[in-house]
Amino acid sequence: xxxxxxxxxxxxxxxxxxxxxxxxxxxxxxxxxxxxxxxxxxxxxxxxxxxxxxxxxxxxxxxxxxxxxxxxxxxxxxxxxxxxxxxxxxxxxxxxxxxxxxxxxxxxxxxxxx
Amino acid sequence: xxxxxxxxxxxxxxxxxxxxxxxxxxxxxxxxxxxxxxxxxxxxxxxxxxxxxxxxxxxxxxxxxxxxxxxxxxxxxxxxxxxxxxxxxxxxxxxxxxxxxxxxxxxxxxx
Numbered sequence: 001x002x003x004x005x006x007x008x009x010x011x012x013x014x015x016x017x018x019x020x021x022x023x024x025x026x027x028x029x030x031x032x033x034x035x036x037x038x039x040x041x042x043x044x045x046x047x048x049x050x051x052x053x054x055x056x057x058x059x060x061x062x063x064x065x066x067x068x069x070x071x072x073x074x075x076x077x078x079x080x081x082x083x084x085x086x087x088x089x090x091x092x093x094x095x096x097x098x099x100x101x102x103x104x105x106x107x108x109x110x111x112x113x114x
Numbered sequence: 115x116x117x118x119x120x121x122x123x124x125x126x127x128x129x130x131x132x133x134x135x136x137x138x139x140x141x142x143x144x145x146x147x148x149x150x151x152x153x154x155x156x157x158x159x160x161x162x163x164x165x166x167x168x169x170x171x172x173x174x175x176x177x178x179x180x181x182x183x184x185x186x187x188x189x190x191x192x193x194x195x196x197x198x199x200x201x202x203x204x205x206x207x208x209x210x211x212x213x214x215x216x217x218x219x220x221x222x223x224x225x
Contacts, residue, residue: 031211033213035215042122042200042202042215042216042217042218043158043202043215043217043218045214045215048212055211055212056212091157091158093158093213095213097211100145100146100165100206101146101163102146102148102160102163102204102213103160103204103213104160105157105158105159106157107156107157108157
């Protein structure tokens with residue numbers, strides 16, 4: 001009875017490297033949200049996807065960030081050429097189609113850029 | 115993105131009091147409404163959902179929805195220090211296929 005699984009839980013990258021964050025939704029869920037949270041701040045929406053389709057990426061920075069949710073496998077949030085300002089907690093949430101019943105969060109990935 | 119607004123707080127209440135958390139939303143066609151609780155350093159946890167006007171009670175928690183005023187609230191009775199957390203309001207859009215979160219209200223319950 002797995003919930004939303006995110007990995008890794010903690011990720012350390014040097015400036016300029018790439019970070020790949022993975023999210024496996026709950027069984028039966030076809031939609032995924034990604035959020036970023038800086039310390040002592042609120043959740044900031046990044047992107048909303050269904051399998052093989054980006055529904056809303058209005059919160060995604062225009063450069064260096066990309067997200068996908070392939071037909072098979074987890075959703076991936078990719079950050080290229082990371083900078084110190086990318087250090088944050090990244091949360092994934094999944095929901096069934098239609099959103100009724102709400103979305104359920106994973107434990108998050110804490111990214112630290114050194 | 116449609117707007118979901120919450121007072122960021124902190125809202126400070128004494129132990130045993132009623133905590134009242136409020137949320138307004140801009141999409142008049144919104145259909146589903148949720149409250150999440152987030153403890154510091156943890157991920158948000160869904161605690162209440164409400165879909166029709168009126169009150170919905172679950173233990174010490176009561177969610178209230180007024181679609182005409184585009185307003186949803188969460189009441190916590192007999193507040194405990196363990197209720198200290200950030201509470202996030204979330205609303206689905208008119209099509210019912212996307213959640214939008216408010217910025218959250220930080221609640222502090224003082225012993």
